[in-house]
Amino acid sequence: MANPKPFHWGAVFSLLALIMLNLAWELWLAPLRPGGSWLVLKSVLLLLPLMGVLKERVYTYQWSSMFILAFFAEGVMRAWGDGGLSQQLAMMEVGLTVLFFGSVVLYVRAKRLQLSS
Structure with a gap:
């Protein structure tokens, strides 16, 4: 039986890293316009699943797997x-989204196996 905790922490880490990456990218590192751009608001969208992921709500894991796409x-x-x-920042974003998606899918699978046994 798989333990869902490592997948939970993978999802938490990748989501927090993605939020920080997007903030830094659009405010300082390589914004579309000098001084920052409105694309920084996409970081706010990433806050939507954060509490549910932190509280290990399976429903949040399920919908966030589609949201992250x-x-x-x-x-x-x-x-x-x-x-x-x-x-380079975009490639990091791709890597973090793949890590998040994989962690979320594996967490839900492990949680369902845990509940069914």
């Missing part, structure tokens, strides 16, 4: 279309 798509498009530091 928008950030994956943005990362892929910016990794493909941008250059320099912005491209």
Whole structure:
């Protein structure tokens, strides 16, 4: 039987890292416009699943697995279309979204196995 805790912490780590990455990216590291851009507001969207993930709510894990795909798509498009530091940050975003998605799916699976036994 798989323990869901490592997957929970993987989801928490990747979500928090994604929030910090997006804040730094759009405010200081490589904003679309000098001085920051309104794209920093996408970090606020990442706060939506945070409390549910921290409290290990299975329903939040389920819907956030679909929610995170928008950030994956943005990362892929910016990794493909941008250059320099912005491209590297986009690849980091892709990696963190894949880690989050994998952790969420494996957490829900482990939790269901735990509850059924």
